[in-house]
Amino acid sequence: MFVDQVKIYVKGGDGGNGAVSFRREKYVALGGPAGGDGGKGANVIFVVDEGLRTLIDFRYQRHFKAKRGEHGRTKGMHGAGSDDMIVRVPPGTTVYDDDTQEVIADLIEHGQRAIIAKGGRGGRGNIRFATSSNPAPEIAENGEPGQERYIRMELKLIADVGLVGYPSVGKSTLLSSVTAAKPKIAAYHFTTIAPNLGVVDLGEKSFVMADLPGLIEGAHEGIGLGHQFLRHVERTRLIVHVIDMASTEGRDPYEDYLQINEELKHYNARMEDRPQIIVANKMDLPDAEVHLQAFREKCPDVKIYPISGVTRQGVQDLMYAIGDLLETIPDRFEVEEVAEVEERVVFKAEPEEIPFVITRDNDIFVVSGDKLEKLTKMTNLNSYDSIQRFSRLMRTMGIDQALRERGAKDGDTVQIGKFEFEFQE
Ligand SMILES: Nc1nc2c(ncn2[C@@H]2O[C@H](COP(=O)(O)OP(=O)(O)OP(=O)(O)O)[C@@H](O)[C@H]2O)c(=O)[nH]1
Numbered sequence: 001m002f003v004d005q006v007k008i009y010v011k012g013g014d015g016g017n018g019a020v021s022f023r024r025e026k027y028v029a030l031g032g033p034a035g036g037d038g039g040k041g042a043n044v045i046f047v048v049d050e051g052l053r054t055l056i057d058f059r060y061q062r063h064f065k066a067k068r069g070e071h072g073r074t075k076g077m078h079g080a081g082s083d084d085m086i087v088r089v090p091p092g093t094t095v096y097d098d099d100t101q102e103v104i105a106d107l108i109e110h111g112q113r114a115i116i117a118k119g120g121r122g123g124r125g126n127i128r129f130a131t132s133s134n135p136a137p138e139i140a141e142n143g144e145p146g147q148e149r150y151i152r153m154e155l156k157l158i159a160d161v162g163l164v165g166y167p168s169v170g171k172s173t174l175l176s177s178v179t180a181a182k183p184k185i186a187a188y189h190f191t192t193i194a195p196n197l198g199v200v201d202l203g204e205k206s207f208v209m210a211d212l213p214g215l216i217e218g219a220h221e222g223i224g225l226g227h228q229f230l231r232h233v234e235r236t237r238l239i240v241h242v243i244d245m246a247s248t249e250g251r252d253p254y255e256d257y258l259q260i261n262e263e264l265k266h267y268n269a270r271m272e273d274r275p276q277i278i279v280a281n282k283m284d285l286p287d288a289e290v291h292l293q294a295f296r297e298k299c300p301d302v303k304i305y306p307i308s309g310v311t312r313q314g315v316q317d318l319m320y321a322i323g324d325l326l327e328t329i330p331d332r333f334e335v336e337e338v339a340e341v342e343e344r345v346v347f348k349a350e351p352e353e354i355p356f357v358i359t360r361d362n363d364i365f366v367v368s369g370d371k372l373e374k375l376t377k378m379t380n381l382n383s384y385d386s387i388q389r390f391s392r393l394m395r396t397m398g399i400d401q402a403l404r405e406r407g408a409k410d411g412d413t414v415q416i417g418k419f420e421f422e423f424q425e
């Protein structure tokens with residue numbers, strides 16, 4: 001099965017920074033702390049939209065960054081949280097973390113949603129840090145950084161449109177002229193032995209088109225490549241019936257047309273009602289126009305799209321006609337296909353945060369770890385009170401003790417993220 005695949009970057013919004021401020025009221029010499037909390041950063045949320053069929057939009061936009069929260073303000077006012085960033089994805093999209101290859105979400109049903117990158121919480125303002133021993137702290141946290149990661153999205157494509165016709169009428173040529181698919185093309189029968197799929201991008205909308213192995217008389221009984229591929233045709237919403245109007249191999253185009261429809265009907269009576277578009281191909285060749293006239297006289301009520309897959313004459317109009325027609329055809333086969341998707345992991349626990357790891361870079365002790373690095377980002381290292389708090393937290397996390405065990409002495413340099421500290425007993 002053909003799989004559409006993209007790699008993108010997502011980042012939740014950072015939380016807003018908490019504020020440091022103090023009340024200034026008439027007659028109150030030294031007011032208490034009044035810095036509000038920062039607002040919550042927005043999540044990046046994926047939502048299934050049944051109107052989408054491919055991941056093609058993600059080829060153009062590969063970065064999704066949600067908005068950060070507002071900073072806290074004076075007079076105890078909190079910063080506003082930001083609205084989540086909603087990204088629409090087609091049903092059947094599986095989202096993987098590109099580093100760990102773990103499934104983050106399996107998005108199947110319309111309206112189903114999953115948080116793909118969490119926004120950070122707002123930093124606390126200095127009101128929150130007042131204690132009896134320090135009633136007027138100059139401490140405020142920076143906002144928590146939003147979660148960021150590279151993700152891979154996969155979608156098993158289901159063809160909307162099937163190209164059907166005799167061998168060598170130009171089905172693969174047509175597919176290759178309107179999609180990025182690169183099917184084998186050659187002047188002998190059964191060049192295509194398995195369906196090729198491609199995405200036709202019409203800007204506003206897109207659809208998936210499959211090029212199928214050629215059908216011949218008796219296909220419904222298993223002659224030629226027969227049955228197995230008729231099954232694929234059965235699943236497509238629209239049949240595009242390609243006819244060699246130049247009669248390159250000497251067959252009568254009208255007879256071809258009847259024969260193929262006969263095969264489809266014999267295979268499954270319902271196929272007769274399947275919407276069909278008739279394409280007269282190879283119109284660049286000398287006799288094509290004469291054959292087309294004759295064909296039209298035999299079935300005056302049938303709309304025919306004359307094209308050339310080689311010169312691309314008429315091809316664009318045909319694609320727009322297909323796009324328009326698809327909008328009027330219900331998704332009959334989706335339910336059946338979705339049932340084939342086995343795993344349905346919807347939510348997954350957050351990866352566990354490693355508290356910290358100490359490594360040595362010559363004389364420097366390097367302390368790293370998600371939780372710790374987050375903490376440094378949330379600390380305002382220009383404020384004395386904040387640094388005091390930070391070192392207290394390092395002690396509670398057991399970092400001091402661990403450094404000591406690794407041999408750190410008074411005055412040694414300790415590096416955390418971008419910052420360097422001096423180890424003090
Ligand atoms: N002149 C001309 N030749 C074409 C056109 N379309 C296809 N051909 C030629 O017809 C031959 C068969 O083309 P394919 O695209 O492989 O035909 P197909 O229908 O996919 O054939 P199978 O896979 O065998 O069923 C190739 O030699 C193509 O170059 C066209 O519009 N004009």
Ligand SMILES: [Mg+2]
Nearest residue numbers: 171172191192
């Ligand atoms: Mg082919």
